[in-house]
Amino acid sequence: MSNMKKIIANYHTHTKLCGHAIGMSEDYVKQALERGFLEIGISDHGPIPRSWMSPETYDAMWLSRQMDFEMYKEIYLPDLERTIKKYGHLIKIYKGVEIEYIEGYDDYYQALLKDLDYLALGMHFFKYKGKFCNTYEEMDIELLKQYALTAQKAMESGLFKIFVHPDLFMYNYVLTESPLVFDEICEEVAKDIIEAAIKNDVYLEVNAGGVAKGKISKDLDEYYYPRSEFWKIVKRYPEAKVIIGCDAHKPSALDDDALLDTLKFVEEIGLKVESKVMF
Numbered sequence: 030m031s032n033m034k035k036i037i038a039n040y041h042t043h044t045k046l047c048g049h050a051i052g053m054s055e056d057y058v059k060q061a062l063e064r065g066f067l068e069i070g071i072s073d074h075g076p077i078p079r080s081w082m083s084p085e086t087y088d089a090m091w092l093s094r095q096m097d098f099e100m101y102k103e104i105y106l107p108d109l110e111r112t113i114k115k116y117g118h119l120i121k122i123y124k125g126v127e128i129e130y131i132e133g134y135d136d137y138y139q140a141l142l143k144d145l146d147y148l149a150l151g152m153h154f155f156k157y158k159g160k161f162c163n164t165y166e167e168m169d170i171e172l173l174k175q176y177a178l179t180a181q182k183a184m185e186s187g188l189f190k191i192f193v194h195p196d197l198f199m200y201n202y203v204l205t206e207s208p209l210v211f212d213e214i215c216e217e218v219a220k221d222i223i224e225a226a227i228k229n230d231v232y233l234e235v236n237a238g239g240v241a242k243g244k245i246s247k248d249l250d251e252y253y254y255p256r257s258e259f260w261k262i263v264k265r266y267p268e269a270k271v272i273i274g275c276d277a278h279k280p281s282a283l284d285d286d287a288l289l290d291t292l293k294f295v296e297e298i299g300l301k302v303e304s305k306v307m308f
């Protein structure tokens with residue numbers, strides 16, 4: 030069996046509505062069929078209400094280039110329905126979004142789930158002391174701990190099925206000179222996340238989109254994400270459910286070298302990976 034055949038599903042798929050991807054759901058479903066997938070979940074960046082933050086913050090968190098609630102209702106959902114009608118007898122298609130968790134708005138997320146099969150938690154930003162912090166920007170110990178706390182609360186809410194790129198918190202952790210630092214704080218954060226995922230039956234995603242971005246540098250044999258140190262800790266928890274996600278921003282990402290490299294990454298660590306998400 031070729032390595033690629035081990036992957037039979039993907040639940041992390043964007044569309045051009047996010048402003049930095051190409052194709053709509055049908056393009057991805059066609060590619061998934063060609064690849065022989067049994068399931069695909071479409072999960073573009075879900076709409077975050079403007080009322081949750083100032084217009085400046087909304088821009089700074091890249092939300093103005095993604096779909097808003099109106100596009101979600103009028104374009105995204107109808108597009109998914111059309112694709113399901115056309116291809117639903119050939120492949121199981123799930124309707125989802127990738128979305129941040131902001132505490133205090135669980136009703137909003139519940140309302141999204143009336144239209145969708147699942148929410149994927151993606152923490153590109155989070156709230157701390159009344160302000161929004163971008164995960165890609167400099168993170169210190171306090172922010173790392175807040176990332177973990179928010180992730181725990183999100184998973185405890187029961188709203189999320191998958192936590193995508195959970196190890197994004199080390200992207201720009203600048204406590205020391207070396208971007209490769211994985212200290213006891215990182216380990217603590219990792220454990221908090223993994224234990225909350227197990228407790229709340231949330232899948233942890235090894236993100237092939239991060240692999241596609243390449244290694245940190247020629248000399249540092251690590252991706253910004255997925256980070257091997259994080260997944261080596263996951264390996265110590267046999268109950269943890271792990272899934273590979275393409276984070277596809279173009280249809281070809283369902284079948285590319287980054288996906289093969291992601292398989293290699295999990296195999297080198299010896300991680301057990303689920304082939305499908307159980308809904």
Ligand SMILES: [Zn+2]
Binds near residue numbers: 127151153193194
């Ligand atoms: Zn993401």
Ligand SMILES: [Zn+2]
Binds near residue numbers: 041043
């Ligand atoms: Zn994504």
